[in-house]
Structures are given as C-alpha cells and as structure tokens.
Amino acid sequence: MKVDLRKPEFVMKLDRLGSFHQSKLSFLRSFIREFKDWDFQTKEFNLDNEGYGHAIYTVQNRHKQYSLICFSNYLDESDRSDRVIATKWDASFVLFDGAPSKKDIERLQSNVPLQEQGRVSQKELCLSRANKSVRIFEHVVKHLSEGKQPDTKLLYDVGYLYRTTAVYGSGKFGLADRIKIQNRDEIKGPFRLEMMLVYLARQFTFDIVNHVAHHRCPEKAITLHDDIARNLGIGNSTGLGMAPFIVNHPALLNQWIVAKESALKAIRSIALINEIEKKSFQNYLTFIQENIKYWKTDSEYQIKKNKQLLKDLENFQKYFNNLSLGEYFWNSVYQWVEKNTQAECCEFIVSLMMEVYPEIVEPLSYEMSINEEEYFDIDTSRPIYEISQLIENQYTWLLNINFDKKDNIFNFWYYSKNKQEPRLSDRFSEEGADLELPLAIARDIQNLYQELKLMDLKDDLGSYLLKSQRYRHILRRVLICEKLPYSEIQDNTISKSVIPVDMLRLKLSFFGATRFDPRSDRWVRITMYQGAPLMREIHQSNDSWSYKKIA
Amino acid sequence: MQSLYEIETTVLRSSRTQGLSWGVSEEVGKAIRVLEQSNLAGLESFKRIIDLGFDNLNKLLEVNQINTNNLCPIHFGLFFLDQSHKKKFHQTFHFENLVEPLISLPFLIKAAKKNLIYFHLDSKELVLNISPGSLFSVDKNQIPQVISKFSLKLTTQREMQFSPKTWDDLYKLSLETFVDESEEKRISGAGAGLTDND
Numbered sequence: 001m002k003v004d005l006r007k008p009e010f011v012m013k014l015d016r017l018g019s020f021h022q023s024k025l026s027f028l029r030s031f032i033r034e035f036k037d038w039d040f041q042t043k044e045f046n047l048d049n050e051g052y053g054h055a056i057y058t059v060q061n062r063h064k065q066y067s068l069i070c071f072s073n074y075l076d077e078s079d080r081s082d083r084v085i086a087t088k089w090d091a092s093f094v095l096f097d098g099a100p101s102k103k104d105i106e107r108l109q110s111n112v113p114l115q116e117q118g119r120v121s122q123k124e125l126c127l128s129r130a131n132k133s134v135r136i137f138e139h140v141v142k143h144l145s146e147g148k149q150p151d152t153k154l155l156y157d158v159g160y161l162y163r164t165t166a167v168y169g170s171g172k173f174g175l176a177d178r179i180k181i182q183n184r185d186e187i188k189g190p191f192r193l194e195m196m197l198v199y200l201a202r203q204f205t206f207d208i209v210n211h212v213a214h215h216r217c218p219e220k221a222i223t224l225h226d227d228i229a230r231n232l233g234i235g236n237s238t239g240l241g242m243a244p245f246i247v248n249h250p251a252l253l254n255q256w257i258v259a260k261e262s263a264l265k266a267i268r269s270i271a272l273i274n275e276i277e278k279k280s281f282q283n284y285l286t287f288i289q290e291n292i293k294y295w296k297t298d299s300e301y302q303i304k305k306n307k308q309l310l311k312d313l314e315n316f317q318k319y320f321n322n323l324s325l326g327e328y329f330w331n332s333v334y335q336w337v338e339k340n341t342q343a344e345c346c347e348f349i350v351s352l353m354m355e356v357y358p359e360i361v362e363p364l365s366y367e368m369s370i371n372e373e374e375y376f377d378i379d380t381s382r383p384i385y386e387i388s389q390l391i392e393n394q395y396t397w398l399l400n401i402n403f404d405k406k407d408n409i410f411n412f413w414y415y416s417k418n419k420q421e422p423r424l425s426d427r428f429s430e431e432g433a434d435l436e437l438p439l440a441i442a443r444d445i446q447n448l449y450q451e452l453k454l455m456d457l458k459d460d461l462g463s464y465l466l467k468s469q470r471y472r473h474i475l476r477r478v479l480i481c482e483k484l485p486y487s488e489i490q491d492n493t494i495s496k497s498v499i500p501v502d503m504l505r506l507k508l509s510f511f512g513a514t515r516f517d518p519r520s521d522r523w524v525r526i527t528m529y530q531g532a533p534l535m536r537e538i539h540q541s542n543d544s545w546s547y548k549k550i551a
Numbered sequence: 552m553q554s555l556y557e558i559e560t561t562v563l564r565s566s567r568t569q570g571l572s573w574g575v576s577e578e579v580g581k582a583i584r585v586l587e588q589s590n591l592a593g594l595e596s597f598k599r600i601i602d603l604g605f606d607n608l609n610k611l612l613e614v615n616q617i618n619t620n621n622l623c624p625i626h627f628g629l630f631f632l633d634q635s636h637k638k639k640f641h642q643t644f645h646f647e648n649l650v651e652p653l654i655s656l657p658f659l660i661k662a663a664k665k666n667l668i669y670f671h672l673d674s675k676e677l678v679l680n681i682s683p684g685s686l687f688s689v690d691k692n693q694i695p696q697v698i699s700k701f702s703l704k705l706t707t708q709r710e711m712q713f714s715p716k717t718w719d720d721l722y723k724l725s726l727e728t729f730v731d732e733s734e735e736k737r738i739s740g741a742g743a744g745l746t747d748n749d
Contacts, residue, residue, distance in 0.1 A: 016720070097604035121552070122554065170556055171555060171556025171557055172556065173557075174552070174553065174554055177554050177556055179555065250602070337737065376577075377661065377665060379631075380631075380633045380634070380636060381637075415564075437574040460637075461633075462633045462634045462636065462637065465629075465633045466613075466630075466633070466634070469571075469572045469574060469575050469629075470574075472570075472573070472574020472575055472577075472578075473573040473577055474573070474574070475574065476574065476577075483596055525577065
C-alpha cells in the first residue's frame with residue numbers, strides 16, 4: 001500500500017499548525033540527544049548570599065567548548081515584567097563560544113544585563129534573560145532553608161522557577177553570525193545553541209535556589225530533591241516577535257514540516273507491527289494523559305482546546321482498546337484520528353506515534369536545517385505563464401479572497417521602534433500602516449497574480465521585473481514554494497480572524513514547548529525541558545523524559 | 552563591530568525608507584552584506600547613495616535609454632542580474648557614468664554565475680573582468696566613487712588566458728601518465744568487443 005504525505009493544503013492551515021505538539025523532532029530533545037555525551041560542568045558560581053553575582057556553566061568535548069555565563073541582579077518589584085517590552089530582569093544569560101577570559105566576563109557584565117540596549121561580540125552566540133516566578137522562588141527558598149521540600153502541587157501548577165522572555169541568536173545585537181557556526185557538526189539541527197542556553201539556564205535556576213536557601217539558614221537548609229527539580233522546566237513568555245519568523249523563513253519552515261510529515265508517512269507505511277509496539281504507544285499515551293492535567297491556562301481559547309483534546313483522547317482510547325493488530329495498523333489509527341477528532345488531538349496522536357519509532361524519526365532531525373541563500377535568487381528566464389499557473393495551482397486558496405473587504409485586510413504587521421520586534425495592529429484605527437511589513441502574503445500574491453495576468457504571458461519574468469519591482473519579494477516566495485511545498489502558511493495573516501497565537505504555537509511546538517498558556521491572542525506562556533534530565537545525569541538520557549509522569 | 556546580520560537588516564530597512572520595494576531592498580541588503588564580508592566598504596558606499604538621494608540617480612531600465620548619467624548602481628546591477636540571460640544583451644554597451652560602482656559588483660557576480668556569462672567593464676577609472684568562476688578579487692583602493700564614459704561587454708565566450716606554448720608544454724607533460732600500447736593491448740585493452748560496432 002502506498003501512503004502519501006499529507007497535502008500542504010491540509011497541513012499548512014493555521015488551525016492545524018496551531019495544534020502541533022512537541023515530538024521527537026523538537027529541538028530541545030534533539031539538543032539533548034546530540035550533546036548527552038559531552039561534559040557538562042559548573043565552572044564558577046560567584047553569587048553572594050542573596051544570590052546576586054555570576055555563574056559559568058561549560059559544555060565541552062575534546063575539541064570544542066561552550067560556556068553559559070549567567071548574571072543574577074537585584075530587580076525592584078516595580079521593574080519586574082513578563083513582557084518582552086521590559087528593560088530589567090532578575091537574570092541574564094549569554095552563551096560564549098569557548099572559555100571566556102576575565103576581561104570577557106567584565107565586558108559581558110556591563111552589557112548582557114542590558115540585553116537589547118547592550119552590545120555583545122562575535123565571540124558570543126546567544127543572549128537571553130529571565131525573571132523569577134516570585135511566588136514559586138520564594139516558596140522554594142523558604143522551604144529548603146527550613147529543611148523541607150517545597151509543596152509539589154504548587155510547583156507543578158506553575159512548572160518552573162524562572163521564565164525567559166526572549167532568546168536571541170544569529171547576529172542580533174552584535175552576536176556571532178550564523179555563518180560562523182553553521183558547519184559545526186554538533187549544530188546541524190535548528191536552534192541547537194538557543195536550546196543549549198535554555199537548558200543550562202534551567203540548571204542555574206535550581207542551583208540558585210539551593211544556594212540562597214543554604215545562605216539563609218546554613219544549619220537547616222537542604223537542597224531541592226532531584227525528582228522535584230527534574231519535573232520543573234524553565235518557563236518562557238513569547239509575544240508576537242516570534243510569529244513573523246515562520247513567514248520570513250519559508251524554506252526553513254518547509255524543512256520542519258517535511259521532517260514531521262515524512263516521519264508520519266513512514267510510520268503509516270509500516271505493513272506489520274507487533275504487540276510491543278502497540279503497548280509502547282499505549283504507555284506513552286497513559287503517561288501523557290496524566291500530565292495533561294498540569295496544563296493550566298486562563299485562556300478560554302486554550303481551555304476549549306484542552307477540553308476537546310481530553311474528550312477526543314477518551315474516545316480514541318475506546319477505539320484503540322478494541323483495535324487488533326492488522327496490516328498497516330498505524331495507517332488505520334491515523335485515518336480514524338483524522339476523521340473522528342479535532343486537529344489538537346490528531347496532531348497529539350501523530351507526535352505519540354513518532355515516539356515508538358526512534359529509528360525512523362531521529363535521523364530526520366538532522367534534515368531540519370537548510371541553506372536559505374540557495375533559494376534567494378529568482379530565475380528571471382521563466383515564462384510568465386508558468387508562474388501564473390504556479391500561483392493557480394499552489395495558491396488556489398487565496399485567489400478568491402476579496403481583499404477589498406475590510407475584514408480581510410483588517411490587520412497590519414509592523415516593526416516596533418522600541419523593541420525592534422514585530423507587532424500587529426488594526427489598520428483602520430491605528431497609525432503606521434504605511435510602514436507595513438511584507439507579511440501580507442496572501443494579499444500580495446493575489447496582487448502579483450493580477451499584475452502578471454496583465455503582461456504578455458509568453459514574456460519572461462525579467463520582462464515583468466523591468467516593468468515592476470513591487471512584488472519581487474513575493475515572486476521569490478512563489479518560486480520557493482514551487483520547490484518546497486510546505487513553505488507557506490495557507491491562511492490570510494492580516495485578516496480580522498487571524499489568531500497569531502497559532503503561529504507562535506507552531507514554532508514553539510518545534511522547539512519542544514509544553515503547557516501552552518495563551519495570555520491573550522498575542523502572547524503565550526510555555527514550559528521547556530519539564531521532565532528533562534538534570535545536568536549531571538544528562539548522559540543517561542534515553543529521550544523518553546517528555547513522557548515521564550509528573551508528580 | 553556590527554554583525555553581518557545587522558548590516559544586512561539595517562541596509563534592507565534603510566533601502567525601504569528610500570522607496571525601494573521590499574524585494575529590491577532584500578537584494579541590496581544581501582549585496583552590502585557580501586561586500587562587507589569581503590572587506591569592501593559597501594556600507595560607506597551605500598550611505599553615500601542615500602546622502603545623494605535616489606531622486607538624483609537614474610534607473611537603468613533599458614540599455615538604449617538616452618540618459619545614462621548618474622546611473623544608480625542598484626538598478627544597474629539588478630538590470631543585468633534580471634536580464635543578462637537574454638542573448639540580445641550579449642554585446643557591448645556604452646554608458647555615461649555610474650555612481651558607486653562597487654555596489655553593482657555583487658549583482659554582476661551573481662548574474663555571471665547564474666547565466667554563465669562574462670562581464671568586461673572598461674572605464675578610465677576602473678577595469679574589471681567578472682566571470683562565472685569562483686575567484687574574484689578587487690583592490691578596494693582602486694574602486695572610484697564614480698566611473699565615467701564606460702563600457703560593459705557581456706559575452707558567453709571565455710577568453711584564453713594562456714599562450715599556445717604553455718598549453719603545448721603542459722599537454723606533453725600530461726602524456727607522461729599514459730602507457731605505450733602494443734598492438735595486442737590496443738585490440739583487447741578497451742574492454743569492448745573485438746569489433747567496434749558489436
């Protein structure tokens with residue numbers, strides 16, 4: 001039996017992309033698989049009794065070393081904000097390429113805590129910051145200093161001690177350009193170094209509570225139990241800055257989606273499976289259903305999705321219990337799920353199916369990067385009629401959208417001057433639409449199509465570009481999509497009904513985030529590395545930690 | 552020092568503020584990035600264009616256009632990047648002057664590689680050959696801010712860069728890796744059948 005990849009017009013809809021879950025392909029999991037045999041160490045821990053100062057963690061093998069430098073500073077309550085628009089933080093982090101000298105640390109000490117307002121250099125790879133979850137931090141320190149372990153119910157309701165609000169890499173604020181590191185074997189997967197920073201920062205959050213608790217009461221204090229620490233991740237608050245990334249990097253998006261779709265196709269194509277494989281899937285399903293109860297959110301949108309997920313999983317469990325092993329078992333499972341459950345559950349089951357087959361899925365994680373430069377140039381010798389046909393075939397979904405209707409052009413994306421981050425606003429009531437970012441892809445492809453139709457279709461693209469350069473950037477996308485069909489979100493990203501949080505969710509699921517907690521339709525809190533091995537036990541990781549029962 | 556990412560995005564956005572389309576701005580960002588990565592003063596050159604103002608520059612829209620004074624290096628480069636696959640452009644053209652020719656170079660280099668063509672730029676201030684090959688070197692101190700009364704020759708023909716004697720000497724030397732063939736070897740050594748047409 002031949003199983004096809006799911007079609008782009010099915011997968012690339014925002015409501016489906018916004019229902020993706022973490023999987024074996026997620027970057028934080030592939031980071032641990034890649035680095036588990038490296039040596040992780042705490043190199044320096046120079047914090048005062050209150051926990052202010054700096055610490056250095058190193059990750060090295062015989063050939064290479066990376067160092068995370070953590071700065072912990074006093075933060076007045078009035079300055080503490082979860083939003084990316086904050087200007088001061090409890091902790092700031094920088095990932096250094098190699099071993100920093102004393103002079104490097106001094107330089108970084110005066111710049112890293114300033115984040116966007118500071119400058120870093122080509123020696124540094126990633127930059128980030130985090131705030132304490134004040135409630136949890138104080139609770140943990142107090143209990144540990146009194147010789148007691150903290151209340152795990154309270155802890156797991158939140159899921160972390162600190163929340164990061166941004167992780168920057170690839171040349172921002174003077175950081176090293178991607179070109180410097182792209183050929184390193186250990187960095188073949190996307191966002192590897194960002195994942196390293198977050199992993200080490202999580203370790204710092206455990207070390208700092210132990211340190212502060214000890215200095216509060218050296219006689220009584222105990223350290224946070226490993227089992228409790230392991231079940232804490234590191235939080236993250238993410239706003240709209242992340243959303244345009246997946247629109248601005250179509251070739252990269254294609255690689256991520258193709259990896260997932262290829263894994264699913266390969267699993268659905270397995271002709272015969274045994275009872276052990278079925279049982280293994282059931283085990284993962286059982287554990288994760290237990291953990292879903294820790295997914296807390298106040299968002300009506302996400303509450304509805306989570307409720308539907310639980311309901312769908314209940315139905316699925318009944319179906320699965322009665323399912324006997326037949327030919328193309330997983331294909332039958334998938335078809336049932338697609339037909340009988342919502343996207344949230346369907347994509348959840350897809351992620352679970354991947355867990356059973358590491359030999360199929362894990363190699364695909366090395367194919368998730370791409371040299372985007374190779375797709376930049378436009379072949380201007382192509383006849384216009386070919387491109388018109390291409391649009392008709394690839395972008396059928398947008399050709400009938402009426403962009404004269406207010407609701408279909410309601411929003412515009414722009415770049416915030418204050419934060420150098422993308423934002424979304426109402427075009428009809430707010431200023432700035434004249435500085436709109438080129439993220440109105442559906443509208444502009446339709447415009448390009450209409451312009452091409454006015455040309456002599458036998459002419460080539462060079463002739464069109466002589467007449468107009470207005471949609472050059474869009475032409476580039478159309479040609480990318482021809483080669484990489486999963487490169488384009490098939491929804492109108494400026495419509496009134498767009499849910500930007502779906503775009504964040506898509507990216508965050510590939511990062512490996514869990515516990516999606518949208519705080520509005522524009523920003524979301526998530527947890528990373530919850531259940532992951534601690535630094536000193538990373539070499540024992542068997543990649544099943546995402547499905548360990550919390551509590 | 553600014554990263555290449557910062558240079559590219561800053562140039563892209565600056566270009567956009569000057570009225571260039573997003574697509575053209577993306578091209579300019581990449582071009583300046585390539586120049587800076589090659590230790591050529593692309594950013595300074597770009598800044599001089601901004602100071603001069605795009606309104607004071609002419610876009611090259613056709614090779615026979617009457618006014619080729621103060622040509623914009625971005626549109627000059629884009630023109631050949633987008634059009635040089637056409638045979639009708641494989642000839643020599645004459646222009647009045649080009650402002651900041653450095654900025655045109657990344658476009659011409661890309662066009663040469665993409666369409667397997669050779670550009671020969673000839674002016675009294677600057678002579679340049681750009682080929683589809685990977686090696687290209689230019690002395691940054693010799694690139695003027697303007698070139699005047701210049702020609703640009705486009706050809707698909709590679710020119711011979713060595714003397715017949717050099718070739719003969721090397722070819723003879725290469726023959727020393729061959730084995731002298733006996734009649735028997737000549738018949739059986741090719742590995743095919745005994746007749747050429749079986």
